Amino acid sequence: MRIQKLDRNSRQNLLEDLLKRSPNNYGQYEQGVAEILARVKEEGDAAVFAYTQKFDHALIHSGNVQVTEAEIKEAYNQVDDSFVGIIGKALHNIRNYHEKQRRYSWFDSKPDGTILGQKITPLQRVGVYVPGGKAAYPSSVLMNIVPAQVAGVEEIIMVTPPGKDGKVNPNTLVAAHEAGATAIYKVGGAQAVGALAYGTESIPKVDKIVGPGNIYVALAKKAVYGHVSIDAIAGPSEILVVADETANPRYVAADLLSQAEHDELASAILVTTSSELAIKVSEQVDTFVRELSRGEIIQKSLDNYGYILVADTMDEVIEIANDIASEHLEIMTKDPYNVMTKIRNAGAIFIGEYASEPLGDYFAGPNHVLPTNGTARFFSPLSVDDFIKKSSIIGYSKEALALIHEDIEAFAEAEQLTAHANSIRVRFEE
């Protein structure tokens, strides 16, 4: 794995390299996605089924688009009981964590009759996109459904592309059923996003669409933003390890590769103050790559977006960590909580040598749907917050309004909004 000195040049190259992976760079697909969405909006089911035949090579129609109870039973028959048990344990932890994110309506009252507040209401119906094929991850099903359920969403509609045989991956179905999806439809791609955004004869319109997908799904979500809400636009996965000389090079190397294996656009970066660690990690990476089943993907990903950077000071390490704003950030230093306090930008922060990134992917409880590609500067992990909305509450008495009515009228007049002023004035005209 390449080792570089962290300096102005390597820093600049790295940051530019990483941004090449952005879903913002695929404008050339926008027109195609727009056509799919327009046709789904116009023709509904007919368009959705035609695209499913074209892209997924599956014959789906109104009679088989929704997954039946019999299909879910069949999926349970195909999945090991022990795996169902593991899903149950993971769900327990994920629910516990997300329960702590619950929001409550509040109000503040004054004895003059003033009541101000913020009312929390769950979204009524949401769509969860789940990729099919080689990226069919049951853990993602859990991570997208649980926060919606904890928020109190009544209808959680899952969509996922079928295989050529018109079937859905059994692990996906079992995970969806365990997590509590209320309906599952066998559609994928931009056409599934269109169906959820506009509604079709078979598939209900939702309030928000969440879940990862390929570039077509990402662009479709962005295009329907405003008709519905969406979660953050997901890019390729990434890990950044911040380490000093106390880190175990074997653990660091293994953790870097856990993200590099995702796909060739994934990024794995170590930034360290120890050149000795840098060399040992690089050697250990080479050993692992030879041993691991996904060695080929890993090697491509490392060649493209893998870096070991050696910095002079921990302050420099922290500075570049904040510039990169990584999806996953591991801190393996002698005083990791101290370093954590200085991290502004990261999706999830893993602290200490036993907080390995895959612990967060599957089991610890925090959500694994995280901001990627530098968007941790402004986006957050998927959470219960994504599935609620707020309404302001304003109650006033005549007594309370009387104290300020002239100020409000003057403010409205200053903005030349005379009907605004009038609506206050009429209450005090006698």
Added chain:
Amino acid sequence: MRIQKLDRNSRQNLLEDLLKRSPNNYGQYEQGVAEILARVKEEGDAAVFAYTQKFDHALIHSGNVQVTEAEIKEAYNQVDDSFVGIIGKALHNIRNYHEKQRRYSWFDSKPDGTILGQKITPLQRVGVYVPGGKAAYPSSVLMNIVPAQVAGVEEIIMVTPPGKDGKVNPNTLVAAHEAGATAIYKVGGAQAVGALAYGTESIPKVDKIVGPGNIYVALAKKAVYGHVSIDAIAGPSEILVVADETANPRYVAADLLSQAEHDELASAILVTTSSELAIKVSEQVDTFVRELSRGEIIQKSLDNYGYILVADTMDEVIEIANDIASEHLEIMTKDPYNVMTKIRNAGAIFIGEYASEPLGDYFAGPNHVLPTNGTARFFSPLSVDDFIKKSSIIGYSKEALALIHEDIEAFAEAEQLTAHANSIRVRFEE
């Protein structure tokens, strides 16, 4: 004002009419906006200044693009001291309300060494768009800046288009200074959004862009979503009054007009169980329209999107209120808090006959930047939440990981992610 019976037909017509106002219907401007953004990204200041000359007819360059302290002083000289005082009182209430929205980092620990948490970090730098010209509303300046400030944002960059003389409305400047903008630039339109999203020689790149604007600004914000975060996409203003026979028709009429005066796309709707109230409100509206200075705009807005609907029952009234999902919802009934409990979708809910909508626009404290055009189904008022992001915190001990390491490995293997499994396994290989 037109009065209709609430039935399937009038309901359908109304909902379709309202959606015609959606910013989603202006795809024809997307290409022009994309060109402006691309040129600003490529050419920076030069493009921004050229567009400012073209659209705002103002000569702006790097020497005068940022508002100076002298210009702020000059603005104070032009604004009444009494108005500065009123701004101060409004700010006090707005800050108090938003202080209650503050979020805190939390963690949960177990004696086996597990620490899970959620770290809250303010965004570092945000951009606030403030319209110029006839829609220069100092109240909007306060409402966009205060939540950012309460959240702890270090740099609050305001942009607003200059007049032909290269100056900014003095009320806007005074409001910005009182609220705490850290820098103000004289640029507007899609070019200002591009400058904030990509950064130019004069204008710094931000993490999020908020604030209302015309259709070009709205489309530009949507286009840069992902490079930066944005607030909800704003549409024309609207008010929905829910009332029974106990409501004061003069108050209802005055409040309807307070929104109708905004522009010709604004919508003002009364839904009531009382046909007597309907008639009285309609008459009172006619009287007011003749008296008010913005009568012409009001009349057009009412002709386009103004309705009085008479329903048989309060349940029907509530149902259509939830379907409309209005930006502003006033409840003037005998038991308004009871009705409030049944409202799922509304930006702000005004309760009782003294909670007139303009009270919320200027003074009560809750934010007046609210979801419009049915998006209250999934969007929320602008709040402190818009100016923070979250990072998950995951700390584990060897002891804690030991209890579950085999489950994690099995889960990763089930997803065929062998490097994920490996990263856990190496920690227990001796």
